[in-house]
Protein backbone atom coordinates (compact mmCIF):
# COMPACT_ATOMS: atom_id res chain seq x y z
CA UNK A 421 0.00 0.00 0.00
CA UNK A 422 1.79 3.13 -1.13
CA UNK A 423 -0.31 5.99 0.04
CA UNK A 424 -3.74 7.07 1.17
CA UNK A 425 -6.35 8.68 -0.95
CA UNK A 426 -8.18 11.32 1.06
CA UNK A 427 -11.25 12.45 -0.76
CA UNK A 428 -12.02 15.41 1.56
CA UNK A 429 -8.53 16.56 2.05
CA UNK A 430 -9.31 19.04 4.76
CA UNK A 431 -9.31 16.30 7.36
CA UNK A 432 -8.70 17.79 10.77
CA UNK A 433 -7.18 16.24 13.79
CA UNK A 434 -9.58 16.23 16.67
CA UNK A 435 -8.29 17.90 19.78
CA UNK A 436 -10.71 16.08 22.06
CA UNK A 437 -9.47 13.64 24.54
CA UNK A 438 -6.54 12.65 22.35
CA UNK A 439 -4.59 10.60 24.84
CA UNK A 440 -7.59 8.55 25.77
CA UNK A 441 -8.30 7.90 22.09
CA UNK A 442 -4.71 6.87 21.44
CA UNK A 443 -4.84 4.51 24.35
CA UNK A 444 -8.07 2.94 23.09
CA UNK A 445 -6.62 2.55 19.61
CA UNK A 446 -3.49 0.89 20.94
CA UNK A 447 -5.65 -1.43 22.97
CA UNK A 448 -7.71 -2.27 19.88
CA UNK A 449 -4.53 -3.01 17.89
CA UNK A 450 -3.39 -5.24 20.71
CA UNK A 451 -6.75 -7.06 20.62
CA UNK A 452 -6.58 -7.47 16.87
CA UNK A 453 -2.98 -8.72 17.04
CA UNK A 454 -3.91 -11.17 19.77
CA UNK A 455 -6.96 -12.42 17.88
CA UNK A 456 -4.89 -12.88 14.74
CA UNK A 457 -2.04 -14.60 16.56
CA UNK A 458 -4.47 -17.23 17.84
CA UNK A 459 -6.10 -17.66 14.47
CA UNK A 460 -4.76 -20.75 12.79
CA UNK A 461 -6.25 -20.38 9.38
CA UNK A 462 -5.26 -18.85 6.09
CA UNK A 463 -8.92 -18.10 5.50
CA UNK A 464 -9.09 -14.40 4.66
CA UNK A 465 -12.79 -14.33 5.50
CA UNK A 466 -12.35 -15.56 9.06
CA UNK A 467 -9.35 -13.36 9.71
CA UNK A 468 -11.11 -10.23 8.51
CA UNK A 469 -14.34 -11.14 10.29
CA UNK A 470 -12.44 -11.36 13.57
CA UNK A 471 -10.93 -7.90 13.23
CA UNK A 472 -13.97 -6.10 11.81
CA UNK A 473 -15.63 -5.44 15.16
CA UNK A 474 -12.66 -3.80 16.96
CA UNK A 475 -11.82 -2.05 13.70
CA UNK A 476 -15.26 -0.36 13.59
CA UNK A 477 -15.80 0.12 17.30
CA UNK A 478 -12.61 1.97 17.79
CA UNK A 479 -13.51 4.87 15.52
CA UNK A 480 -17.20 4.80 16.37
CA UNK A 481 -18.19 3.58 12.91
CA UNK A 482 -21.84 2.70 12.51
CA UNK A 483 -21.48 -0.09 10.01
CA UNK A 484 -18.68 -2.23 8.71
CA UNK A 485 -18.33 -4.62 5.81
CA UNK A 486 -15.62 -6.95 4.58
CA UNK A 487 -15.77 -7.50 0.84
CA UNK A 488 -13.74 -10.30 -0.67
CA UNK A 489 -12.81 -10.83 -4.26
CA UNK A 490 -13.47 -14.33 -5.55
CA UNK A 491 -10.85 -14.79 -8.17
CA UNK A 492 -10.68 -15.44 -11.05
CA UNK A 493 -14.30 -14.31 -11.52
CA UNK A 494 -13.48 -10.90 -10.03
CA UNK A 495 -16.74 -10.95 -8.14
CA UNK A 496 -17.01 -9.13 -4.89
CA UNK A 497 -18.84 -10.86 -2.03
CA UNK A 498 -19.68 -9.62 1.43
CA UNK A 499 -17.85 -11.84 3.88
CA UNK A 500 -18.48 -10.15 7.22
CA UNK A 501 -20.77 -7.43 8.53
CA UNK A 502 -20.85 -5.15 11.55
CA UNK A 503 -23.75 -3.11 12.89
CA UNK A 504 -26.07 -3.77 9.96
CA UNK A 505 -29.84 -3.90 10.58
CA UNK A 506 -31.31 -7.42 10.86
CA UNK A 507 -32.57 -7.58 7.29
CA UNK A 508 -29.05 -7.07 5.92
CA UNK A 509 -27.33 -9.61 8.11
CA UNK A 510 -28.16 -12.38 5.69
CA UNK A 511 -26.26 -10.88 2.80
CA UNK A 512 -23.05 -12.42 4.02
CA UNK A 513 -21.59 -14.66 1.35
CA UNK A 514 -25.04 -15.17 -0.19
CA UNK A 515 -24.72 -13.42 -3.48
CA UNK A 516 -22.14 -11.48 -5.33
CA UNK A 517 -22.41 -7.78 -4.75
CA UNK A 518 -20.50 -6.60 -7.77
CA UNK A 519 -18.40 -7.84 -10.60
CA UNK A 520 -15.30 -5.76 -10.84
CA UNK A 521 -15.13 -5.62 -14.62
CA UNK A 522 -18.83 -4.85 -15.21
CA UNK A 523 -19.98 -1.56 -16.71
CA UNK A 524 -21.76 -0.09 -13.72
CA UNK A 525 -18.68 -0.55 -11.58
CA UNK A 526 -15.79 1.81 -11.84
CA UNK A 527 -13.49 3.15 -9.26
CA UNK A 528 -16.10 5.69 -8.23
CA UNK A 529 -17.02 3.41 -5.42
CA UNK A 530 -14.76 3.78 -2.36
CA UNK A 531 -14.28 0.07 -1.61
CA UNK A 532 -13.58 -0.72 -5.24
CA UNK A 533 -11.22 2.17 -5.56
CA UNK A 534 -9.33 0.86 -2.50
CA UNK A 535 -9.01 -2.55 -4.19
CA UNK A 536 -8.05 -1.28 -7.63
CA UNK A 537 -5.54 1.27 -6.35
CA UNK A 538 -4.38 -0.81 -3.39
CA UNK A 539 -4.77 2.32 -1.27
CA UNK A 540 -6.78 3.36 1.75
CA UNK A 541 -9.69 5.50 0.56
CA UNK A 542 -11.32 7.95 2.95
CA UNK A 543 -14.39 10.09 2.21
CA UNK A 544 -15.05 12.54 5.03
CA UNK A 545 -18.40 13.81 3.79
CA UNK A 546 -20.24 12.33 0.84
CA UNK A 547 -22.54 15.37 0.63
CA UNK A 548 -19.72 17.78 0.26
CA UNK A 549 -17.28 15.99 -1.91
CA UNK A 550 -16.71 17.26 -5.40
CA UNK A 551 -15.92 13.75 -6.44
CA UNK A 552 -18.53 11.89 -8.42
CA UNK A 553 -19.54 8.54 -7.01
CA UNK A 554 -21.40 6.05 -9.09
CA UNK A 555 -25.17 6.13 -8.94
CA UNK A 556 -25.22 2.54 -7.78
CA UNK A 557 -23.02 3.46 -4.84
CA UNK A 558 -25.13 6.48 -3.89
CA UNK A 559 -28.36 4.45 -4.20
CA UNK A 560 -26.90 1.74 -2.02
CA UNK A 561 -25.78 3.98 0.84
CA UNK A 562 -28.62 6.52 0.72
CA UNK A 563 -31.21 4.58 2.75
CA UNK A 564 -28.64 4.25 5.55
CA UNK A 565 -27.86 7.97 5.56
CA UNK A 566 -24.17 7.32 5.22
CA UNK A 567 -21.97 10.41 5.20
CA UNK A 568 -18.43 9.09 5.69
CA UNK A 569 -16.59 6.05 4.40
CA UNK A 570 -13.13 4.61 5.04
CA UNK A 571 -11.96 1.61 3.01
CA UNK A 572 -8.75 -0.37 3.67
CA UNK A 573 -7.65 -2.90 1.06
CA UNK A 574 -6.42 -6.35 2.12
CA UNK A 575 -3.30 -6.97 0.08
CA UNK A 576 -1.66 -10.38 -0.04
CA UNK A 577 1.45 -11.04 -2.09
CA UNK A 578 0.96 -7.66 -3.74
CA UNK A 579 -2.58 -8.55 -4.84
CA UNK A 580 -5.65 -6.89 -3.36
CA UNK A 581 -7.94 -9.72 -2.29
CA UNK A 582 -10.56 -7.67 -0.52
CA UNK A 583 -11.36 -4.59 1.46
CA UNK A 584 -12.54 -3.67 4.95
CA UNK A 585 -14.82 -0.69 4.85
CA UNK A 586 -16.40 1.27 7.68
CA UNK A 587 -19.33 3.65 7.33
CA UNK A 588 -20.39 6.61 9.46
CA UNK A 589 -23.78 8.32 9.49
CA UNK A 590 -22.15 11.56 10.59
CA UNK A 591 -19.23 13.16 8.77
CA UNK A 592 -16.16 11.61 10.29
CA UNK A 593 -12.90 13.43 10.71
CA UNK A 594 -10.07 11.02 10.31
CA UNK A 595 -6.75 11.97 11.86
CA UNK A 596 -3.27 10.71 11.01
CA UNK A 597 -3.33 8.38 13.98
CA UNK A 598 -6.53 6.68 12.84
CA UNK A 599 -5.12 6.34 9.37
CA UNK A 600 -2.02 4.66 10.65
CA UNK A 601 -4.22 2.46 12.83
CA UNK A 602 -6.14 1.38 9.74
CA UNK A 603 -2.93 0.60 7.87
CA UNK A 604 -1.63 -1.38 10.83
CA UNK A 605 -4.86 -3.38 10.97
CA UNK A 606 -4.61 -4.23 7.29
CA UNK A 607 -0.97 -5.26 7.77
CA UNK A 608 -1.87 -7.50 10.70
CA UNK A 609 -4.53 -9.27 8.63
CA UNK A 610 -2.13 -9.68 5.73
CA UNK A 611 0.69 -11.07 7.82
CA UNK A 612 -1.70 -13.38 9.72
CA UNK A 613 -2.97 -14.85 6.49
CA UNK A 614 0.51 -15.16 5.00
CA UNK A 615 1.93 -16.74 8.15
CA UNK A 616 -0.93 -19.17 8.44
CA UNK A 617 -0.76 -20.02 4.79
CA UNK A 618 2.89 -21.01 5.29
CA UNK A 619 2.01 -22.96 8.42
CA UNK A 620 -0.78 -24.80 6.63
CA UNK A 621 1.49 -25.64 3.71
CA UNK A 622 4.09 -26.99 6.12
CA UNK A 623 1.45 -28.99 8.04
CA UNK A 624 0.03 -30.36 4.80
CA UNK A 625 3.47 -31.56 3.67
CA UNK A 626 4.01 -33.09 7.10
CA UNK A 627 0.64 -34.87 6.92
CA UNK A 628 1.32 -36.09 3.38
CA UNK A 629 4.74 -37.36 4.41
CA UNK A 630 3.28 -39.21 7.41
CA UNK A 631 0.61 -40.77 5.18
CA UNK A 632 3.18 -41.79 2.56
CA UNK A 633 5.33 -43.32 5.33
CA UNK A 634 2.37 -45.25 6.69
CA UNK A 635 1.54 -46.63 3.23
CA UNK A 636 5.18 -47.53 2.68
CA UNK A 637 5.26 -49.32 6.02
CA UNK A 638 2.16 -51.32 5.13
CA UNK A 639 3.47 -52.20 1.68
CA UNK A 640 6.77 -53.33 3.23
CA UNK A 641 4.95 -55.45 5.78
CA UNK A 642 2.82 -57.03 3.08
CA UNK A 643 5.91 -57.66 0.99
CA UNK A 644 7.67 -59.26 3.96
CA UNK A 645 4.69 -61.53 4.62
CA UNK A 646 4.53 -62.42 0.94
CA UNK A 647 8.24 -63.29 0.82
CA UNK A 648 7.91 -65.29 4.02
CA UNK A 649 4.91 -67.29 2.79
CA UNK A 650 6.33 -67.73 -0.72
CA UNK A 651 9.67 -68.99 0.54
CA UNK A 652 7.91 -71.53 2.76
CA UNK A 653 5.45 -72.66 0.11
CA UNK A 654 8.20 -73.11 -2.46
CA UNK A 655 10.16 -75.51 -0.27
CA UNK A 656 7.68 -78.35 -0.59
CA UNK A 657 7.53 -78.68 -4.42
CA UNK A 658 11.28 -78.19 -4.54
CA UNK A 659 11.80 -81.04 -2.09
CA UNK A 660 9.59 -83.23 -4.33
CA UNK A 661 11.64 -82.36 -7.44
CA UNK A 662 14.87 -83.06 -5.53
CA UNK A 663 13.62 -86.45 -4.29
CA UNK A 664 12.47 -87.56 -7.72
CA UNK A 665 15.66 -86.47 -9.50
CA UNK A 666 17.56 -88.33 -6.81
CA UNK A 667 15.49 -91.50 -7.41
CA UNK A 668 15.83 -91.19 -11.19
CA UNK A 669 19.57 -90.64 -10.80
CA UNK A 670 19.98 -93.77 -8.68
CA UNK A 671 17.67 -96.01 -10.68
CA UNK A 672 19.01 -95.12 -14.09
CA UNK A 673 22.59 -94.55 -13.01
CA UNK A 674 24.27 -96.88 -15.52
CA UNK A 675 21.63 -96.76 -18.21
CA UNK A 676 21.74 -93.07 -19.06
CA UNK A 677 23.53 -91.75 -22.12
CA UNK A 678 26.05 -88.97 -21.42
CA UNK A 679 23.64 -86.38 -22.90
CA UNK A 680 20.87 -87.53 -20.52
CA UNK A 681 23.31 -87.50 -17.62
CA UNK A 682 24.13 -83.93 -18.54
CA UNK A 683 20.41 -83.02 -18.39
CA UNK A 684 20.10 -84.64 -15.01
CA UNK A 685 23.14 -82.72 -13.77
CA UNK A 686 21.57 -79.49 -14.95
CA UNK A 687 18.30 -80.24 -13.15
CA UNK A 688 20.23 -80.92 -9.94
CA UNK A 689 22.21 -77.67 -10.29
CA UNK A 690 19.04 -75.69 -11.00
CA UNK A 691 17.29 -77.15 -7.95
CA UNK A 692 20.34 -76.39 -5.80
CA UNK A 693 20.27 -72.80 -7.00
CA UNK A 694 16.54 -72.66 -6.38
CA UNK A 695 17.12 -73.94 -2.83
CA UNK A 696 19.75 -71.26 -2.23
CA UNK A 697 17.38 -68.57 -3.55
CA UNK A 698 14.58 -69.76 -1.28
CA UNK A 699 16.95 -69.83 1.68
CA UNK A 700 18.06 -66.28 0.92
CA UNK A 701 14.45 -65.12 0.61
CA UNK A 702 13.70 -66.70 3.97
CA UNK A 703 16.72 -64.93 5.49
CA UNK A 704 15.57 -61.68 3.95
CA UNK A 705 12.09 -61.96 5.42
CA UNK A 706 13.60 -62.94 8.78
CA UNK A 707 15.90 -59.92 8.65
CA UNK A 708 12.97 -57.68 9.48
CA UNK A 709 11.41 -60.06 11.98
CA UNK A 710 12.55 -60.78 15.53
CA UNK A 711 14.45 -57.52 15.74
CA UNK A 712 13.41 -57.13 19.34
CA UNK A 713 16.22 -59.40 20.42
CA UNK A 714 18.62 -57.07 22.12
CA UNK A 715 21.51 -58.85 23.67
CA UNK A 716 24.95 -57.72 24.61
CA UNK A 717 27.25 -58.89 21.84
CA UNK A 718 30.99 -59.21 22.28
CA UNK A 719 32.23 -58.56 18.75
CA UNK A 720 35.68 -60.06 19.40
CA UNK A 721 34.19 -63.40 20.48
CA UNK A 722 31.65 -63.23 17.65
CA UNK A 723 34.42 -62.69 15.07
CA UNK A 724 36.37 -65.70 16.34
CA UNK A 725 33.24 -67.83 15.96
CA UNK A 726 32.52 -66.45 12.46
CA UNK A 727 36.10 -67.24 11.35
CA UNK A 728 35.75 -70.72 12.74
CA UNK A 729 32.51 -71.30 10.82
CA UNK A 730 34.11 -70.08 7.59
CA UNK A 731 37.31 -72.08 8.06
CA UNK A 732 36.71 -74.41 5.11
CA UNK A 733 36.04 -71.57 2.66
CA UNK A 734 38.93 -69.46 4.00
CA UNK A 735 41.35 -72.38 3.62
CA UNK A 736 40.05 -73.30 0.19
CA UNK A 737 40.75 -69.77 -1.05
CA UNK A 738 43.97 -69.48 0.93
CA UNK A 739 42.53 -66.32 2.42
CA UNK A 740 43.64 -64.44 5.49
CA UNK A 741 41.51 -62.54 8.00
CA UNK A 742 43.22 -59.85 10.04
CA UNK A 743 41.38 -58.16 12.91
CA UNK A 744 43.26 -54.90 13.43
CA UNK A 745 41.44 -53.50 16.44
CA UNK A 746 39.83 -54.71 19.60
CA UNK A 747 36.16 -54.17 19.00
CA UNK A 748 33.68 -52.84 21.57
CA UNK A 749 30.56 -54.59 22.79
CA UNK A 750 27.38 -53.79 20.91
CA UNK A 751 23.66 -54.34 21.35
CA UNK A 752 21.61 -56.42 18.93
CA UNK A 753 20.92 -59.96 17.83
CA UNK A 754 24.01 -62.14 17.86
CA UNK A 755 22.71 -64.24 14.96
CA UNK A 756 21.96 -61.22 12.79
CA UNK A 757 25.23 -59.43 13.49
CA UNK A 758 27.03 -62.65 12.78
CA UNK A 759 25.30 -62.92 9.39
CA UNK A 760 26.38 -59.33 8.55
CA UNK A 761 30.05 -60.21 9.19
CA UNK A 762 29.74 -63.54 7.35
CA UNK A 763 28.19 -61.96 4.25
CA UNK A 764 30.78 -59.19 4.02
CA UNK A 765 33.78 -61.43 4.72
CA UNK A 766 32.59 -64.08 2.23
CA UNK A 767 32.04 -61.41 -0.44
CA UNK A 768 35.52 -59.99 0.17
CA UNK A 769 37.04 -63.41 -0.39
CA UNK A 770 34.68 -64.43 -3.23
CA UNK A 771 34.96 -61.30 -5.38
CA UNK A 772 38.70 -61.50 -5.26
CA UNK A 773 41.25 -62.60 -7.84
CA UNK A 774 44.34 -62.11 -5.64
CA UNK A 775 46.43 -65.15 -4.98
CA UNK A 776 46.08 -64.41 -1.30
CA UNK A 777 42.72 -62.77 -0.57
CA UNK A 778 43.06 -60.62 2.51
CA UNK A 779 40.30 -59.23 4.73
CA UNK A 780 41.11 -56.55 7.28
CA UNK A 781 38.61 -55.73 10.00
CA UNK A 782 39.01 -52.49 11.92
CA UNK A 783 37.22 -49.78 13.85
CA UNK A 784 36.52 -46.66 11.82
CA UNK A 785 36.69 -43.44 13.77
CA UNK A 786 35.29 -40.12 12.70
CA UNK A 787 34.26 -37.18 14.85
CA UNK A 788 31.13 -36.82 12.73
CA UNK A 789 29.87 -40.28 13.68
CA UNK A 790 26.91 -40.61 15.99
CA UNK A 791 28.46 -41.27 19.45
CA UNK A 792 25.82 -43.98 20.05
CA UNK A 793 27.16 -45.97 17.10
CA UNK A 794 30.24 -48.09 16.46
CA UNK A 795 31.55 -47.97 12.90
CA UNK A 796 33.27 -51.04 11.54
CA UNK A 797 35.27 -51.35 8.35
CA UNK A 798 35.73 -54.58 6.38
CA UNK A 799 38.39 -54.12 3.75
CA UNK A 800 39.35 -56.53 1.00
CA UNK A 801 41.98 -56.66 -1.73
CA UNK A 802 39.43 -57.91 -4.26
CA UNK A 803 38.18 -56.83 -7.68
CA UNK A 804 36.56 -53.59 -6.43
CA UNK A 805 33.31 -52.02 -7.60
CA UNK A 806 32.67 -49.13 -10.01
CA UNK A 807 31.28 -46.11 -8.19
CA UNK A 808 28.04 -46.08 -10.18
CA UNK A 809 27.08 -49.44 -8.60
CA UNK A 810 27.80 -48.47 -4.98
CA UNK A 811 24.09 -48.10 -4.18
CA UNK A 812 22.72 -50.61 -6.62
CA UNK A 813 24.45 -53.63 -5.09
CA UNK A 814 22.32 -53.31 -1.94
CA UNK A 815 19.16 -54.00 -3.97
CA UNK A 816 17.67 -57.51 -3.93
CA UNK A 817 19.07 -59.81 -6.66
CA UNK A 818 21.37 -57.08 -7.94
CA UNK A 819 24.55 -58.70 -9.19
CA UNK A 820 27.38 -57.26 -11.23
CA UNK A 821 28.63 -60.63 -12.47
CA UNK A 822 27.31 -63.78 -14.04
CA UNK A 823 27.04 -67.00 -12.09
CA UNK A 824 29.84 -68.45 -14.21
CA UNK A 825 32.23 -65.70 -13.03
CA UNK A 826 31.18 -65.64 -9.38
CA UNK A 827 28.46 -67.78 -7.83
CA UNK A 828 25.70 -66.16 -5.84
CA UNK A 829 22.08 -65.06 -5.72
CA UNK A 830 22.43 -61.31 -5.18
CA UNK A 831 20.54 -61.37 -1.88
CA UNK A 832 23.45 -61.12 0.61
CA UNK A 833 23.91 -57.35 0.72
CA UNK A 834 20.12 -56.75 0.63
CA UNK A 835 19.81 -58.92 3.75
CA UNK A 836 22.69 -57.08 5.44
CA UNK A 837 21.13 -53.69 4.68
CA UNK A 838 17.72 -54.75 5.88
CA UNK A 839 19.07 -56.02 9.20
CA UNK A 840 20.99 -52.79 9.73
CA UNK A 841 18.00 -50.61 8.84
CA UNK A 842 15.96 -52.33 11.52
CA UNK A 843 18.58 -51.24 14.03
CA UNK A 844 18.66 -47.69 12.61
CA UNK A 845 22.15 -48.43 11.34
CA UNK A 846 23.76 -47.80 8.02
CA UNK A 847 26.10 -49.37 5.46
CA UNK A 848 28.16 -47.77 2.69
CA UNK A 849 31.39 -48.38 0.83
CA UNK A 850 34.52 -46.96 -0.73
CA UNK A 851 35.88 -48.92 -3.61
CA UNK A 852 38.12 -48.60 -6.60
CA UNK A 853 37.93 -51.25 -9.36
CA UNK A 854 41.03 -53.43 -9.25
CA UNK A 855 42.11 -52.04 -5.89
CA UNK A 856 39.67 -53.59 -3.46
CA UNK A 857 36.72 -52.38 -1.41
CA UNK A 858 36.06 -51.02 2.06
CA UNK A 859 32.60 -51.69 3.44
CA UNK A 860 31.65 -49.55 6.44
CA UNK A 861 28.69 -50.25 8.67
CA UNK A 862 27.44 -49.05 12.01
CA UNK A 863 26.17 -50.98 15.02
CA UNK A 864 24.61 -49.76 18.23
CA UNK A 865 26.77 -49.17 21.26
CA UNK A 866 25.57 -50.45 24.60
CA UNK A 867 24.19 -47.04 25.64
CA UNK A 868 22.07 -46.87 22.45
CA UNK A 869 19.09 -48.69 23.98
CA UNK A 870 18.99 -46.19 26.84
CA UNK A 871 19.29 -43.30 24.40
CA UNK A 872 16.51 -44.76 22.22
CA UNK A 873 14.12 -45.16 25.11
CA UNK A 874 14.68 -41.47 25.96
CA UNK A 875 13.85 -40.40 22.36
Ligand code: ADP
Pocket residue numbers: 763767768769771800802803804805813818819820821827828829830831832833834857
Ligand atom coordinates in the same frame (compact mmCIF):
# COMPACT_ATOMS: atom_id res chain seq x y z
P1 ADP B 1 26.01 -62.27 -4.15
O1 ADP B 1 27.25 -62.32 -3.34
O2 ADP B 1 25.11 -63.43 -3.92
O3 ADP B 1 26.25 -62.00 -5.60
P2 ADP B 1 25.49 -59.80 -2.74
O4 ADP B 1 24.18 -59.14 -2.49
O5 ADP B 1 26.27 -60.21 -1.55
O6 ADP B 1 25.14 -61.01 -3.66
O7 ADP B 1 26.35 -58.83 -3.61
C1 ADP B 1 25.78 -58.17 -4.72
C2 ADP B 1 26.83 -57.88 -5.77
O8 ADP B 1 27.73 -56.88 -5.28
C3 ADP B 1 27.73 -59.04 -6.07
O9 ADP B 1 27.13 -59.87 -7.07
C4 ADP B 1 28.98 -58.37 -6.56
O10 ADP B 1 28.84 -58.03 -7.91
C5 ADP B 1 29.04 -57.10 -5.74
N1 ADP B 1 29.93 -57.22 -4.56
C6 ADP B 1 29.55 -57.48 -3.29
N2 ADP B 1 30.62 -57.49 -2.47
C7 ADP B 1 31.69 -57.25 -3.22
C8 ADP B 1 33.09 -57.11 -2.95
N3 ADP B 1 33.60 -57.23 -1.73
N4 ADP B 1 33.91 -56.84 -3.99
C9 ADP B 1 33.43 -56.70 -5.23
N5 ADP B 1 32.12 -56.81 -5.56
C10 ADP B 1 31.26 -57.08 -4.57
